[in-house]
Amino acid sequence: MLNREVIFPVILIAFSAVVLALIPQFQMPLYSQDASVGAKFFPTVIILGQIAICIALIVQHFVKKVETTEAKAIVSKMSLLGLVFLVLYAVLISVVGYLIASLISFTGYLVFLKVKKPLYYIVAWVFVFAIYYLFAKVFFISLPEGMFY
Amino acid sequence: MFEYLIGGLATAFSPTVLPVLLFGVVGGVVLGALPGLTATMGVAILLPFTFGMEPTAALVMLIGVYIGGIYGGSIAAILLKTPGTPASAASVLDGYSMTLKGQAARALSISAVASFIGGLTSTIVLIAIAPMLAKFALRFNAPEYFALALFGLTIIASVASKNILKGLLAGTIGLLVSTVGLDPVTSVPRFTFGIMDLYSGINVIPVLIGLFAISEALTQLEHLFLKAKANSEFNYKLLSLKDLKTMLPTAFKSALMGTSIGSVPGAGADISAFVCYNEAKRVAKNPDEFGQGSVQGLAAAEAGNNGVTGGSLVPLLTLGVPGDAVAAVLLGALIIQGLTPGPLLFSQNPEIVYGIFSSMLVGNIIMLLVGLLGIRFFCKITEVPKILMIPIIIFLSIVGAYAINNSMFDVGIAIGFGVLGFLLSKMDVPSSPILLAIILGPMAEQNLRKSLLMFEGSWSFLYERPIALAFILLAVFSVYSTMRRHKKARQAESENP
Amino acid sequence: MKKLLKTVIAAAGILATASAFAADYPAKNIKLIVPFGAGGGTDAVGRTIANSAKDILGKNITVMNRTGGSGAVGMSFGAQSRPDGYTLTVVTREIASLPQMGLMQHDADDFELIRLVNLDPAVVLVSADSPYKNINDLIADAKANPGKVKFASTAAPNFYLMTLEKDQGIKLNAIPYNGASEAIPAVLGGHTAVTMVTPGEAISQLRSGQLKALGVMSKERTALIPDVPTLVEQGVNVTSGTWRGIGAPKGTPAEIIEILGKAFDEAMASQEFKDFMAKGAMTIHNMNAEEFTAFVKEDTAALGALVK
Structure with missing residues (x-):
């Protein structure tokens, strides 16, 4: 059990x-009073x-004896890979900056999943550049630039 | 008053103001739909651009962003389970359930109509009785905030449909997270382990992004190569006349509640959405539908969060104090334009006040049109192949978590809560109570302790102040009706196994 | 792969130019860290001075809000940035108080202070129908009823109040609110008796007469509210207020500090900035690098005496 x-x-x-x-x-508390x-x-x-x-x-x-829902595995291979991907991406951002990290990660993701359609790659790159442009040039939010700048 | 209002409407439709308003609303919808970009941020970023503008146009644009931003958050919440702002987290509960059933268009149209009702009602209330509402808002202080937060927190018990204990557990996890940081009353660090980034507590937006967007992306990733269950037939059917009839009373009630909550300084759209949802569920004939795609549930959350837009301008225009973070930026905009927010504005610059009023009316109409006309376009998002949509959600989440405070620490928080949410979903522990507890927990704690300071240790404020007492009674009713419902459900279960 | 290589080379190129000499400073956009949220007073001052200075420097100044720990997170972040003049920080009075309370790991010594921009006194405010007519009424009541007079505090601990309490040997019941936007309604609604905020934070209530000022906590009357007497005039020798300036990380080359200082002088003198500050009821107070550094040292000592 x-x-x-x-x-x-x-x-x-x-x-x-x-x-x-x-x-x-x-x-x-040193400087202020506190409630009861x-x-x-x-x-x-x-x-x-x-x-x-x-x-x-x-x-x-x-x-x-509440019947347990059919035992789904807690973590599957795919979700673990997803987590690794997330962490790698976050680390990559702080090293090389948002733009390059996103391009590398998105391309890497598609290659890893053996995606063959060129359209998907184009969509991915367009998306990354669009977000970069939107944040950096329209909203004036400086995205991470990495350690080299 | 009426000649001013007509003059204001003429301004709102004038060729210099209408395009600005349109730009503001559409821009706000886009901003709100992106995770991490809130209406507050949009308004603050646009503020410097208004320095050179003529006062009415400047304020109209900012108000357009506000209206659009609160509504826009719900589109992503309904379609992708990725609420753009905390205010639209309550819309996930029923909106996303509808999307799963193939009724995305229906959910989006309900959301647009309910938001419109919320925004319009609150604007009319603002125009008609702002000074009266302001008196009500001033009676709110620590005891009332505490009671309001307590009532909001009782929703935790009712959100959990399957196992009430697991819902409560999610609530305690959220409450615990909300105690991290400098204690709001004494500035003593709690659970910060000397990490400076934790001093101001854990920011709710990365948590929201993690719990909803990232954990959803992980779940989807898991199902990516599994044989997909035959997806329910997708259809472009909008809401039916029957839906409209069902939602109208709830929407109007939530709109009025949202306006009142908005008029109280310090309580904004996120709190309103959850409180209205809870109240709608409390009085509903069939509360078990809530969370499964209830028309009333979605309408309550949407009318509730947009109802705040008019309400939050009440203290701004009548007292000169902001009702929420967006109103604080609007206050700055008024001051920069050389105007004095507060009662003097009505006598000194009525054309500005009524320009604001009328552009809110027009802005809500624009929002409804954008929402309804955009549905076909928005629904296309659900047709994007999963294999592309998953990384797109992940990238948007990460950039959103970063943008809210320019901090990689928040990105870490988002990833952490993404994993937590994913694991908890495997345990059938719901994640919305965690978010709710993070929003309302600090409000409850801080105001209870503030009340005790104000009343020098006496608890009499709980029954001596009528507004506080009313909310506490509502909280008790809410818990009672949930308990009764569960008892009934259990009896029904044992009778027909 | 080629593409990546190209980007890396391009990145290295930019790196090389960035670390080049101060002679061509500024060669790229400058980042200004604001340690408080978008929409607040500090943010507004930061954004406006950035807006005025960008034309003078010829490069854009982007504002980056980094909030948390009453400003500690943003200022610590700014202190740890690369000292190349491309990351500046809006430094506020918290840099003098938080480190002494153990709530921040960096202090004013971690910055090259460039210019003080803004210095505002606190104003003692009560609601229009309050029985207090002047500061001495308030003090007398607080003496008669120690710990009973309810004070809406904009921060915990509140240094405006502590200065007064220490000088007069009184104790008020300080209830912590989240900033002026919550403290003012608490006074308007009669939930608390008194609050202390800067003139800019209460200007609309002062103009409309909803709030009454018992006194301003500066040595001389302030031009924004000339009818309000100082506490000193009323025989209470107490001053307090808040200030904001601009700093760069320690170790930034002196030539760059000089260039920036001149640019900010010009920005503060610009009509746009003056108008903005006047409308927001904030006082421009320009101090050069040496004066500012000495001023912060003095203020740090004064606050130290309060917290110890």
Whole structure:
């Protein structure tokens, strides 16, 4: 019976316990007055509530035997690849800037998925340039330029 | 008043003002539809361009962007589950469900009509009773804000349709996230671990982008090479007469609620959309439809967020204080034009005031036309192949998360919440309560503690102030009706297994 | 691949020109970091001076809002930028207060301060029907009822108030609001008795008479509200206010600082900037690099005495 419906609340309880241990370490306010319900009150209440809900979830699982939805894999290969892609893209942006990073990533994505249609590549590049133009020239938002500038 | 209004309408249709208004509304729709670009930002960016303009034209353009921006966020929310602004997050719940059923055009038309009703009603209310509304708004202070936030938070229980505990869990996760940063009352750092970027808390927009857009992109990626379920037949049918009849009462009620919420300084379109959605669900005959493509749910959220547009100008024009962030920029625009916002504006520059009023009326009509005429065009987005749409959503998300504060840190937040949202969806934990809690959590905490400071530790404000009491009673009713509904559902389940 | 290579070469080329000598400064667009959100007072000052200075420098100045931690995030970001004169920061009074409270890791010493642009006193405001007629009424009430007079604070902690409290030995009930746009309605609605904001933040309520000024916290009366007496005139020797200036990261070449300083002098003298500031009820106060640096040092010491 040790499936995700049990493991997930248990992980959250452990996480909550860590957070609960952090709360007493908040500094005391030095310069301003505080209400009778202080800075520690809300986080404490929220954490205790979270732990209670997690326990209730575990109890619910065992007592009521709520049928679990057909076990979809938590992470599939594709979603993991998606995550790697996201992180690589973000890192690339901070290194070479928005424009180049986007061109590389979009092209890389299409190549990786073995897309053959040239139209898709054209759409991808047009999209990247259009966004760059829209942000940088129309909205005057300076997009990341990378470390070389 | 009427001659001023007619004069204002003449101004709004004049060849120097109408194109500016049209540009503003269309530009606003585009801005709003892009994740990370909010109506506030659009108005602020355009502000320097108005320095050289004639006062009415300048304000009209900014107001056009405001109206268009709030509406535009919903297009992406409905079609792609990628709300452009927090204000349109509530529209995802029912709008995207309709899109999944192949009814994107119906959802978009409901959204356009409801937004129009919201915007128009609130403008009329603004014109008719702005000074009265201002008196109401001034009675709002910490206790009332606390009660309003509390009522908004009760929606967490009702959003979760399958398992109420998981909805509540999402709520606590969001509330916990909202406590990160410098404590609003004492400036003590909480859960910041010495990271400067966390001092102002976790920005809601990257969270929104992560929870909705990025996690959706990851999910779609997963399904990319799986045999797609026969997609429901897509059709271009707009809303039916029956839909219109169903939504009208809800839309008008939400429009009025949105106007009131907008008129209160510090509460904007995001809060209004969720509060109106909650209220519509509370009184609905068939609340179980909410979240499954309910006409009323979508109409409430849309009329609620656009209802704010007129309301937020109430304190600006009558008191000289902004009702929300957009109004703050408009205040700056008025001052730069050498005008004095506040009661003096009515007596000193009535032509400006009525120019604003009439261009809001016209601007809402333009918004409706853009919305309805654009539907065929917008729907084309759903026909873009998934393999291209997924990276496009990802790129827009990343650039949007960056643009909101020019920060790669926010990009990291968006990716983090994208993964969190993706994992939680696998656990059937809904993500909208997280967002709702991040928006309303700080409002509840800060104002409770402010109230306790104001009343020197006494809790009497909860029952001694009528507006606060009314919202607290509404919150109690809301929880009660949700509980009763769940009980009924369980009974029905055990009777016919 | 060729395409990529080309881009890399182009990038390297730009890099080389950028790090070239200050002689041809500015060779590309300049970025101005504003540590507060788009639409606020600091943002408006930043955008307007950028707008006025760009024609003088011949290159565009793009404004970049980097908010968070009451300005700490943006100013720290600015302090850590490359000291090549292409990233400037709007430096506000928070640079003097936050580091001393442990809320910011950089301080004024991490900047080459270029020019002070704006200096505004705080004004003590009550609603039109308030029983207080002058600052001494307020002080007397606060003395009679310690910790009872409700003060709508625009920030926590509030240095305008702390200066007054320390000098007079009084204590008000400071309730923290999110800036002037929330503090003013709190006074208008009668939820709090008094607030302190800059003239620009309350100009429309002052003109319409919804709010009454008990006194301005500067040495001399300010031209924007000449009828309002100073606290000093009323026998309360307290001044406080806020300021904004422009800084570059420490280590920026002196020639570049000089070029920028002259450009900002010209920008501040331009009719466009003067009009903008006058309409917004903000005071232009130009201080050159040395004066500004000394001024910040002095203010840092004054605030240090309050927080310790």
